[in-house]
Amino acid sequence: xxxxxxxxxxxxxxxxxxxxxxxxxxxxxxxxxxxxxxxxxxxxxxxxxxxxxxxxxxxxxxxxxxxxxxxxxxxxxxxxxxxxxxxxxxxxxxxxxxxxxxxxxxxxxxxxxxxxxxxxxxxxxxxxxxxxxxxxxxxxxxxxxxxxxxxxxxxxxxxxxxxxxxxxxxxxxxxxxxxxxxxxxxxxxxxxxxxxxxx
Amino acid sequence: xxxxxxxxxxxxxxxxxxxxxxxxxxxxxxxxxxxxxxxxxxxxxxxxxxxxxxxxxxxxxxxxxxxxxxxxxxxxxxxxxxxxxxxxxxxxxxxxxxxxxxxxxxxxxxxxxxxxxxxxxxxxxxxxxx
Numbered sequence: 578x579x580x581x582x583x584x585x586x587x588x589x590x591x592x593x594x595x596x597x598x599x600x601x602x603x604x605x606x607x608x609x610x611x612x613x614x615x616x617x618x619x620x621x622x623x624x625x626x627x628x629x630x631x632x633x634x635x636x637x638x639x640x641x642x643x644x645x646x647x648x649x650x651x652x653x654x655x656x657x658x659x660x661x662x663x664x665x666x667x668x669x670x671x672x673x674x675x676x677x678x679x680x681x682x683x684x685x686x687x688x689x690x691x692x693x694x695x696x697x698x699x700x701x702x703x704x705x706x707x708x709x710x711x712x713x714x715x716x717x718x719x720x721x722x723x724x725x726x727x728x729x730x731x732x733x734x735x736x737x738x739x740x741x742x743x744x745x746x747x748x749x750x751x752x753x754x755x756x757x758x759x760x761x762x763x764x765x766x767x768x769x770x771x772x773x774x775x776x
Numbered sequence: 777x778x779x780x781x782x783x784x785x786x787x788x789x790x791x792x793x794x795x796x797x798x799x800x801x802x803x804x805x806x807x808x809x810x811x812x813x814x815x816x817x818x819x820x821x822x823x824x825x826x827x828x829x830x831x832x833x834x835x836x837x838x839x840x841x842x843x844x845x846x847x848x849x850x851x852x853x854x855x856x857x858x859x860x861x862x863x864x865x866x867x868x869x870x871x872x873x874x875x876x877x878x879x880x881x882x883x884x885x886x887x888x889x890x891x892x893x894x895x896x897x898x899x900x901x902x903x904x905x906x
């Protein structure tokens with residue numbers, strides 16, 4: 578064997594533990610930096626409040642870093658959304674419990690609570706064309722997305738906006754691939770009349 | 777729309793839906809890009825905290841083998857030390873045991889040994905009287 582091939586060079590050596598830790602930290606930073614804004618918007622569309630959304634995203638980042646940072650990087654997107662999706666579901670469960678208690682004790686809803694009437698389609702709505710003319714395309718889109726049931730909205734955002742495939746979306750939402758297809762089909766059917774005239 | 781968009785699968789938007797779906801993604805992208813400085817700062821801090829959590833955890837994982845090796849070495853030392861000391865301590869014990877056996881074997885002298893303190897006291901009394 579030639580001596581040159583038998584000698585270990587500096588580049589051949591396995592990276593030391595601190596170097597591996599630092600490289601992993603840099604990868605994690607890149608991943609979280611790339612996903613954090615969209616994650617916040619996804620959470621905000623579900624919670625309707627930025628502060629709540631920030632807390633959910635912060636919590637999801639910590640939990641993801643604690644539990645899944647050692648996984649291969651190509652598995653990170655669905656895993657991160659799995660963590661975030663479970664936090665969003667927990668948030669909705671807690672909100673429902675709070676609402677039930679308020680109804681039970683006959684209390685009036687807080688002033689900052691979402692008005693249920695806002696979830697109902699406005700018969701006097703001028704339609705997407707006029708809203709767009711008013712420069713409210715974003716508001717129209719957000720209103721349409723918020724009007725969707727939670728699972729349909731999550732499916733639309735993960736599948737269409739985040740670009741996860743069916744299997745990854747199913748993994749992120751903890752449901753079957755068939756459920757993903759059903760949710761997406763229903764979401765598109767609900768969004769179509771409200772958004773198809775967007776320009 | 778995200779660059780990681782996959783090929784069309786069953787249930788995906790139809791070509792007629794694709795136009796408004798792409799526009800919706802573009803509007804959502806813009807909304808994500810337009811976040812205010814305070815929100816971006818909060819996200820930045822959250823990201824740093826998550827990275828620190830991961831770094832600490834990974835450092836701890838790397839430290840476990842070293843800690844285990846140190847603990848194993850210590851345990852080995854604790855187990856080996858008495859065994860190494862045993863031959864050195866056995867010599868005086870065996871000498872003492874032999875002396876005890878000789879003492880026990882001579883019944884006549886046993887009473888003398890049991891009353892040794894009395895004889896010593898008697899000796900001091902006699903010396904004082906003499």
